[in-house]
Amino acid sequence: MKKLVLLILIFGVMGVVSAHEADCPYCAEKIVQNTDKQDNEVVVKVGNKRIEYRCLYCVIKDQRRYKGDLVVYAPSEKVGSPVVIKRTGGKWVGPEKMVVLNVFKKHTECAALSRAFSTREALDAYVKRNNVQNAKALSLKEFIELVEKPVQK
Amino acid sequence: MNLLPSLVLALSPPAWLDDAGADHLSVMPAVHNWAIQRLPAFARDMHGTGVGHAMAYEAMARGEVGSLETATFNRIDRVLHNPPRNPVDEASISPTFIRQYGALEKVFDWAHLLHFQTIDVLIHPGWSQARRDQEIEKLWRNYQSQPYALTGLPMNMEFLSSSPYDGAFRRAYPKVNGLFWGYHWLQTAAYDMLYEIEPRDQIPQYVVLGDQYRRIELYRTNRDFMPMTAEMSPRFSKRFPMIANAFDNLHMLHDNVNDILAQDWEKPRKQAEVKAAITRVLASTHADEEPGEGEGLHDHEHVPSVPGMGKMKGSDGDIMFMSGMGWMDMSRCAHCSIPLPEETATVSANGWTMVVRCLACARDMAAETPGQAIIRTRIQGSSRTLVMISDEEGNWQSNIQGVVFLEQTGEHPECADWSRAFATSEGFDAFVRENQISGASPLSLQSWSERNLGRPPTYRKIDRPNPYGVKD
Numbered sequence: 001m002k003k004l005v006l007l008i009l010i011f012g013v014m015g016v017v018s019a020h021e022a023d024c025p026y027c028a029e030k031i032v033q034n035t036d037k038q039d040n041e042v043v044v045k046v047g048n049k050r051i052e053y054r055c056l057y058c059v060i061k062d063q064r065r066y067k068g069d070l071v072v073y074a075p076s077e078k079v080g081s082p083v084v085i086k087r088t089g090g091k092w093v094g095p096e097k098m099v100v101l102n103v104f105k106k107h108t109e110c111a112a113l114s115r116a117f118s119t120r121e122a123l124d125a126y127v128k129r130n131n132v133q134n135a136k137a138l139s140l141k142e143f144i145e146l147v148e149k150p151v152q153k
Numbered sequence: 154m155n156l157l158p159s160l161v162l163a164l165s166p167p168a169w170l171d172d173a174g175a176d177h178l179s180v181m182p183a184v185h186n187w188a189i190q191r192l193p194a195f196a197r198d199m200h201g202t203g204v205g206h207a208m209a210y211e212a213m214a215r216g217e218v219g220s221l222e223t224a225t226f227n228r229i230d231r232v233l234h235n236p237p238r239n240p241v242d243e244a245s246i247s248p249t250f251i252r253q254y255g256a257l258e259k260v261f262d263w264a265h266l267l268h269f270q271t272i273d274v275l276i277h278p279g280w281s282q283a284r285r286d287q288e289i290e291k292l293w294r295n296y297q298s299q300p301y302a303l304t305g306l307p308m309n310m311e312f313l314s315s316s317p318y319d320g321a322f323r324r325a326y327p328k329v330n331g332l333f334w335g336y337h338w339l340q341t342a343a344y345d346m347l348y349e350i351e352p353r354d355q356i357p358q359y360v361v362l363g364d365q366y367r368r369i370e371l372y373r374t375n376r377d378f379m380p381m382t383a384e385m386s387p388r389f390s391k392r393f394p395m396i397a398n399a400f401d402n403l404h405m406l407h408d409n410v411n412d413i414l415a416q417d418w419e420k421p422r423k424q425a426e427v428k429a430a431i432t433r434v435l436a437s438t439h440a441d442e443e444p445g446e447g448e449g450l451h452d453h454e455h456v457p458s459v460p461g462m463g464k465m466k467g468s469d470g471d472i473m474f475m476s477g478m479g480w481m482d483m484s485r486c487a488h489c490s491i492p493l494p495e496e497t498a499t500v501s502a503n504g505w506t507m508v509v510r511c512l513a514c515a516r517d518m519a520a521e522t523p524g525q526a527i528i529r530t531r532i533q534g535s536s537r538t539l540v541m542i543s544d545e546e547g548n549w550q551s552n553i554q555g556v557v558f559l560e561q562t563g564e565h566p567e568c569a570d571w572s573r574a575f576a577t578s579e580g581f582d583a584f585v586r587e588n589q590i591s592g593a594s595p596l597s598l599q600s601w602s603e604r605n606l607g608r609p610p611t612y613r614k615i616d617r618p619n620p621y622g623v624k625d
Contacts, residue, residue, distance in 0.1 A: 020478075020488075020614075025523045028375070047546025048602050049520045065523070068546050 025051060026058035027107040039075030039082065040111050046070050055114035057102055060147040063087065074116035077126055083116040085140060092144055099123050100143040103134050164450075166432045169300050170256045178262050180270055181295045185277035185288065189269060191352065192276060193238075195343065195359045198366060199272075201236030202336035203243055203265065205229045206407075209329055211247035213414040214254065221326045229332060233371060240269075253420065257410065257427055260435075263301040264403040267292060268340055271396065275347035282349055286392070293396060302436040303402045305395030307444055307455035307463035310378075313405045313433065314466070322411035327374040333411065335371035337380050337404045338504065342366075344386035345499060345506060345529065354540045354552045361525045361542060362501075370504055377476040377621035379404050383462035384475055387499060387508050388529070390461035394444075397461030402434040409433075458484040458493075467620030477505055480615035488514035489565040489609035496569070498530035511572035513560055513606055520547050520605055532556070533573070534580035541598075549602045557581050557595035560604060565611045 024031055031052050032040040042053040046066045053059045056074050063070065069089070073082035085094035097119050104113035113132065117123040120137050127135040138146065180186055189196045212218065212225040243258070244251050251258050274280075274288045296302050314320075323330035339362075346358045382397035383390035390397035409430040413423055432438055433450060444453045444460060454464045458471050465473045471484040478487075485492050487500075487507035497508050500515040502522040509515045512530065519526035528541040532553070540552045557578050561571045570588075575581040581595045596604075 020518070020521060020612075022521070023477075047544075047548055048605065049523075049545075049547040050605070051521065051523050066545065 022052060024054035024058050024107075026062040027054055027110060029054055029107050029110070032111040034075070034079070037079065039079055042075060043073040043082075044070055045073070054107070055104075055110040056100060056116055056143070057104070057110055057114035057147055058107075060144055076116055076118050077122035078118070081118070083118055085116070092140060094140040098140060099137040100140060101127065101132065101135055102138060102143055102146065103132060103136070164429065164432045164438065166428045167300060167435070167437055170428050170431060178259065178266060178299075178301075180266050181292065183270070183273075183288070185273040186270065188273040188277040191278070192356055192359055194363050197236035197238060198233075198339060198363060199269070199343075200238070200240050201233045202339060204232045204237065204241050204246060205332055205336060206261075207241075207243035207246035207250070208232070209333070210250040210254075210414075213411075214247065214250035214252075218326070218415065221329045226328050226332070229329070233332075233367070253424065254410075254427055257431060260301045260303065260406070260431055261403070263296065263299055264303055264399065267296045267396070268400070272343060272347065275344070275350075276352055276355065278352045289393060289396070293393070296399075297436055300435075300437060303399045303406070303434050304436040304439040305399045306439050306442060306453045307394075307398045307460065308402050308405070308434060309449075309452040309454060309464045310381075310401070310405065311464060311466040312449060312452060313402075313409065314378075316409070316412070318412045318416055319409075320412065322408070322415040325415055328372075330411065331374045331376075332371055333407060334376055334379050335366065335373065337407070338370040338385065339366045341380050341382040341385035341400060341404075342501070342506070344382070344389035345501070346386075346527075348386065348389040348392070349531070349538050350529070350540060351537055351552075354538070357542055357552070358527055358540060361527055365504055365524075373504075377474070377619065378466070379408055380476075381462055381465075383456075383459045385506055387459075387506060390459070394455075394459075394461030398455075398463065401463060406430060406434050456483050467617075472615060474617075474620050475505070476621075477503075478507070479619075480617050481507075482615065483508075486510040486514055486565075486568075488518040489568060489611045490613045491565050491568070491611055494569045496531060498528055500526060500528050502526035510565075511568040512558065512574055512601075513562075513568060513572035513604075514565075514609070516549070516601070516604070517606055517609075519543055530574070533575055533584065535576035537576075539574055539576075543602075547602060549598055551598055556598055558598070558601040559584065559590070559593055560596055560601065561590060561593050562606060565609045 022031060031054050034041055042056055042059055044051045044053060044059055047068050059072055070087040072085045074085060076083045083095060083098050085092060095118065098116055099120050100116050101123055102114045104110045117126065123137050189199065208225060208229050212221055270292050271289055274285050342362055346362055347355055382400045410427055413426045413430065442451055442453060444455055447453050456462050456468060456471055456473055467474055472480060472482050475481050481487060486509045488509050491510055493508060493510060497510060498512055498515045499506050499508055500519050502519050503524050507518060509518060515528045524545060526543045530539050532539045535553060537553060539556065541549045543549045553576050555577060557575050559573045559581060563571045575584065578595050585593045
């Protein structure tokens with residue numbers, strides 16, 4: 001835990017975002033940049049690398065390319081306060097109250113519709129503000145199981 | 154821009170284009186010939202590109218374009234997965250193509266021999282870099298001595314790709330076009346893997362590049378434009394801009410020919426268009442012309458800081474669009490956007506190669522990119538070019554045991570001073586003493602690998618639309 005807090009402090013100071021605006025390694029769509037009002041860039045830290053993805057779904061779909069442990073900084077409802085989830089020894093762990101929204105149909109929408117939130121209330125507020133249809137709050141475990149199914153999103 | 158047809162009509166093709174003859178071209182006799190076989194995996198992939206070219210051209214010449222994306226692609230793919238150990242005579246694979254387009258095959262063969270022989274020089278063991286440079290100059294003179302030689306002048310790539318039929322092949326046959334551009338990726342990326350690098354340090358790089366080629370580059374169908382030599386091998390292209398230009402002109406000729414052969418035209422018209430395409434890029438067509446001069450077909454303007462690359466579509470001075478990277482200023486560091494010094498480093502990852510100011514920029518740029526990466530740079534205290542290769546997780550290995558790093562973080566306009574590598578700690582100590590750098594201690598490779606300076610505050614993204622209009 002101490003190590004995780006240290007990582008957050010380090011990256012909080014340096015910024016976890018990359019210098020270059022690239023395409024998502026999984027879906028090849030442009031990575032949506034952070035704004036003053038909302039963070040969008042999902043950052044995966046693996047070893048000495050930190051790779052940007054477009055959404056949490058893309059990270060989980062692409063996770064098998066990495067052998068080591070992962071730390072994922074998923075943008076939350078609050079700017080500068082990502083939901084930090086970890087894959088350690090192949091097992092995913094996140095904050096107890098975190099929930100995930102995952103209702104996109106096409107990857108052009110994935111950055112807005114596959115997101116993590118620190119609480120259920122934050123997800124509900126996001127859904128209401130953005131008029132998201134068919135929204136469901138998934139636990140991290142439910143989300144990963146859903147994504148790992150071969151076809152279904 | 155759509156100037157090509159009218160200007161083409163004004164050109165007179167040289168007489169030999171109508172009578173190619175049956176004389177076979179051969180390599181210039183030299184001790185370095187076939188040194189490529191010292192890198193067996195690379196050699197086999199290179200031999201495979203010849204087979205791939207020939208199979209596709211034979212199918213097109215036989216009017217079997219309908220099979221290109223299916224049976225022909227599959228046949229080529231099988232060869233690329235099991236490439237030949239030795240070069241294959243393309244005439245034995247594409248007899249119909251050679252009967253119909255013998256002069257074109259001669260132009261291709263002559264340039265491909267230059268490819269192979271320059272590669273051989275860079276692999277042949279025991280020579281100093283000065284000797285290698287001399288041999289490459291000699292090969293270039295030999296290449297230019299034949300009428301089949303392509304010009305070493307930069308050509309306006311927008312002009313050469315402005316015919317009404319441009320892009321027909323890649324739109325109709327994206328998979329086979331992807332293979333062609335994959336071969337050209339390999340042929341252009343290879344030079345910086347080899348140039349100023351000792352043969353013992355070449356093989357480990359091909360483990361990375363060969364995997365990228367076989368797994369990714371051959372099957373990319375989303376490139377905006379063909380790979381350019383100076384994009385893929387900036388160090389070699391800086392030293393030999395005329396050769397980089399000749400290879401780009403060769404690859405553009407391949408694209409033009411593919412577009413012509415993809416048309417639903419009678420054979421005589423295709424043959425006439427192919428002759429015109431050859432004539433446009435022959436050295437004889439541009440004799441006595443100079444880089445940066447002329448207009449239209451004779452526009453030899455180049456990206457100012459890159460003499461080995463003709464003007465690209467939409468380019469504006471040093472600012473040009475690089476497929477997969479977006480708009481880049483070629484005179485500035487790809488990571489921190491500060492102008493490049495004379496001595497630079499390069500970083501290769503995910504199929505691209507970028508020039509950067511310092512090792513911190515190289516490392517941090519690689520750290521943002523999925524997959525393995527290669528950094529190359531000259532360093533103090535060693536005649537051996539530093540070659541570092543990282544794994545998928547950014548753990549670096551160096552060809553120079555005991556390499557140490559200075560990283561006294563400061564502002565990026567001075568990053569080439571505060572981020573450096575040294576072959577020995579004695580070299581580090583001497584540098585620190587001479588430059589009166591206080592409090593600096595040498596970083597081991599592992600400590601250096603674990604650092605990351607994040608987004609340089611000087612980085613400036615150039616935000617313009619994609620000139621190729623393929624995607625934003």
